[in-house]
Amino acid sequence: MNPNSADFYNRVYKVVAQIPEGKVTNYGAIAKYLGVESGARMVGYALNNYLSGKLEFPIPAHRVVNRLGYLTGRAYFDGDTMRERLQQEKIVFIDEYQVDMKLHFWDPQVELSES
DNA sequence: AATGTGACGGAAC
DNA sequence: CGTTCCGCCACAT
Numbered sequence: 001m002n003p004n005s006a007d008f009y010n011r012v013y014k015v016v017a018q019i020p021e022g023k024v025t026n027y028g029a030i031a032k033y034l035g036v037e038s039g040a041r042m043v044g045y046a047l048n049n050y051l052s053g054k055l056e057f058p059i060p061a062h063r064v065v066n067r068l069g070y071l072t073g074r075a076y077f078d079g080d081t082m083r084e085r086l087q088q089e090k091i092v093f094i095d096e097y098q099v100d101m102k103l104h105f106w107d108p109q110v111e112l113s114e115s
Numbered sequence: 116a117a118t119g120t121g122a123c124g125g126a127a128c
Numbered sequence: 129c130g131t132t133c134c135g136c137c138a139c140a141t
Contacts, residue, residue: 073122
């Protein structure tokens with residue numbers, strides 16, 4: 001399982017698409033679930049690529065934050081869209097740009113059995 | 116070919 | 129969870 005495989009991005013999108021409303025996950029958790037433990041940065045790269053190109057159906061890219069809950073990708077959304085969407089889902093913030101991972105962390109490794 | 120750059124994460128302090 | 133440092137790896141230059 002290498003992060004440079006042709007469908008790595010698509011596999012990332014597939015996981016992100018399953019993050020429930022009101023929940024968030026982080027880059028490392030997705031990479032780990034995909035069997036590429038060192039590919040956290042590549043997950044971010046994949047999401048960046050998603051925002052640039054167009055996918056068949058929309059995915060909740062705003063529900064992916066870093067391990068501490070910081071909205072590190074907010075700059076890639078229009079204005080304050082990332083924060084607004086999360087607050088719209090009643091997600092609790094413990095700081096201006098940091099969500100409460102204790103309350104909202106969704107681990108694909110645990111929540112997703114097979115696929 | 117070589118070097119710099121991140122939507123990252125973990126360890127050490 | 130501050131700062132700093134380091135391993136990581138696809139990409140841009």
